[in-house]
Amino acid sequence: MAPMSSDALRRHARSVLALNPSAPRRVVAVKAALAMGLPLAAAQLAGRLSLGLLASLGVLTILYGPATPGRFRARLMAVVGAGLVASVSLGALVAGRPVLTVVALVAVAVLATFACVTLKVGPPGAYFFALTLGVANVAVAHGTSAGTAILATCAGALVAWCVGMSDLLVGPHRPEARAVAAADRAVAIYESAPQDEVEPSRAAASRALHAGWTAVSDGGSHPPQVAALAQVQERYAAATARLAHHRLGAVAEATGTLPDDPGASGAEPQPWGSVDDDAAQDDIDRPTRVDPFLDAEQLRDSSLGRPRAGYVLRAAVRRPSEVLLISTRVLVATALAGTVAVVSGRGHAYWTVAFAMLVLHQGGTRETQTVRGIHRTIGTLGGLLVFALLVMLHVQGWWVVLVVVALQLVVELLVTRNYALAVVAITPLALTIGTASAPGAPVDTTVADRLVDTLVGVASALAVLWLTGRSRAELQLRGHARRVVVAIERVLEDLAADALTTRTALDHRRHLYYELLECDAVARRAAADAPRAVAPYRRMERSVSALGYLVLGACWHPDLRRSHAAFDLAREPLARIMAEPVTRPRPAETIERDVRAVEGLIATLRRDG
Structure with missing residues (x-):
């Protein structure tokens, strides 16, 4: 890791006495x-x-x-x-x-x-x-x-x-209501955002919606909060469609390809909290570009709630x-x-x-x-x-x-x-x-x-x-990206078997969503600790994440999810990735090529569907 810059040193020195903004x-x-x-x-x-x-x-x-x-x-x-x-x-x-x-x-x-x-x-x-x-x-x-x-x-x-x-005696569902209200405010800002503020406001609205769904789920999915948050989510989806000039899936239908920049799927929030405090997040550059298709799809599965303790x-x-x-x-x-x-x-x-x-x-x-x-x-x-x-x-x-x-x-x-x-x-x-x-x-x-x-x-x-761990930043990122690949493969297996409605399939989607969020957080920390060593694998991780959200999207698409044979075929490139021990050095470009093969198959399905 490179030494801290003079700006960073000054910022940290000021932080000793500075009062940071905080919720009441x-x-x-x-x-x-x-x-x-x-x-x-x-x-x-x-x-x-x-x-x-x-x-x-x-x-x-x-x-x-x-x-x-x-x-x-x-x-x-x-x-x-x-x-x-x-x-x-x-x-x-x-x-x-x-x-x-x-x-x-x-x-x-x-x-x-x-x-x-x-x-x-x-x-x-x-x-x-x-x-x-x-x-x-x-x-x-x-x-x-x-x-x-x-x-x-x-x-x-x-x-x-x-x-x-x-x-909670005077407000048994007040925490959920606060989370729903925060999501409502964030979406309202997004709906009225000028063009140059659309992307950051969309990312903020997405994070607020994730936090809202998590709070509502934690509180027992009280019907009034579920209904209110569902309305907020519909407004978010409508605003995304208006500002992007297309509805869900139109990226592939209009162009026949995926976005060139795999980093366009950044800004995935962390609805279950973080291992870091606020200061940790301030030190990591979080991209805010959000692809409309991917962002809408992560919202669809955000209501799946927390993964079970045994899995994590x-x-x-x-x-x-x-x-x-x-x-x-x-x-x-x-x-x-x-x-x-x-x-x-x-x-x-x-x-x-x-x-x-x-x-x-x-x-x-x-x-x-x-x-x-x-x-x-x-x-x-x-x-x-x-x-x-x-x-x-x-x-x-x-x-x-x-x-x-x-x-x-x-x-x-x-x-x-x-x-x-x-x-x-x-x-x-x-x-x-x-x-x-x-x-x-x-x-x-x-x-x-x-x-x-x-x-x-x-x-x-x-x-x-x-x-300790000075040479492990790249390995940490590869390890968590492998967990995403394994989770993707399980969801593809459910798609191929037409088994999306089972409890096991629901858990598989929940696990994939969880691993996507975890991998993004690990990648940002790894990039901060070892930027040069991690850079090629950071691009690979973004490509894997883009694939993960595409697969989640396919689960909800009324036409795509019926292409069972195609999804079974899409598992083959992932099998090549999983056949290699994650601890064995492997060029990021090779991994990304296999991921792109799966992306291409799904992009074709979206275009044809």
Whole structure:
């Protein structure tokens, strides 16, 4: 990867203090603060504030999916709460055994990273599973009973679940309605866009529609939202037809060919979230040209919803896999950081391991992850000063409750606007909870130790980030493009067998759509990390993606989908691609030639149909 340009360096330097635009988070922040405050207040009234601080480990459940549709949110928070309780239980089990503690921390960090990235859990991701394990481990090692720590965490998770779902009592389908309204606004902008703004507004409308369908599906496909979004989609399709001067499929009928530029099918959105935060996407050039045929067809299948967890988990373990690369980096970095902590005799290895994990667990480009680590370090320095000030002020009792609630509120208000500033609040919040489990340490020692732990953790993460996977960007892209080819072949098999209406065929189309989105995201990150090596394969990936959308379109075309023998014939070039091991070097031009052969067959079908 080439060094960052001076413009990029200046942009990242400004980002330390800049407030980024963000959707309103007042409700989310108030819910998080309320969930944190309730067990703390109850514990303070009972004269057991330390129990309230332990319960706050379970309260972290509320940070997951705070604005998602109710049905999906209920399941997500239940699973996260159970995971946090399991982490606390494991931390209690290995308390007092430093080596086993590091092994447990590393194992949880890797497994949680793999699961959160694969299942698109979203921020805060896997981080808190390792952090809660570490805090519980220290608490039990300093005299708290394991049962007390586990029960307190369970209570906190239950409070978080109830508070997290509370806003749905007055608006049970409000998240879906917001997504539908956002799609409506985006399509309205697209409908009235001047000629020079048509393409970006069309891409924005497409992304909003994808997000809308995902939200409606997550919420249980409530009929009013389904009907409203279907009307918005019809307006989008009509606007696309008017502005392109033809309806679905007219590209092939008018010209007899596909667009010359395979990149014309860019701007596929990510309706199931991303492994990256917003900063990661800002660093990657996303093309905005959208072919009308392909764009309309991806909308038709966007309502298929999320792929099943079993499918994405199985896909993630097949090498080469970006998820495996992220998980491997987390494994090496946390093991390195934990080993340094144990060998040097540092008392709180969990802080070192957690910081190493924090830089890497969301993935992204090297530049993005490096900036994330720098922001975390800068924010931690400020946060340590805030914590030292709080300790010197001898904050106790109800003041502790007030400070923790206020810090949680500030974190949620800032985390999407400025990560470094949010960390200034996150650090004293985490230390206040953590030191309650091991009271008595001098403040200067605590601050100095956490500073060293932070530097060791971040340095371990950045070293692993820059020393691993440097020659694998091309392989990652080829691996994900292969997954698209396999998914295309399965849909072609359904077309050839006239079996489009079966549940299996529906899953095959859902899987193809999912792989198309994933491949585009992987390709953009790979191109950012190794532009020269990836460039030929980026063109190949765009050609594969164009083919994928053409095949999805054929499934819905009333005439094309009846050409069973032709679709069976179209599988032959794909068989040549799949016969070659993806780990074996193969020129991008050769792969693209086979893809073009299939495209040509489908273009002929479209023209003749």
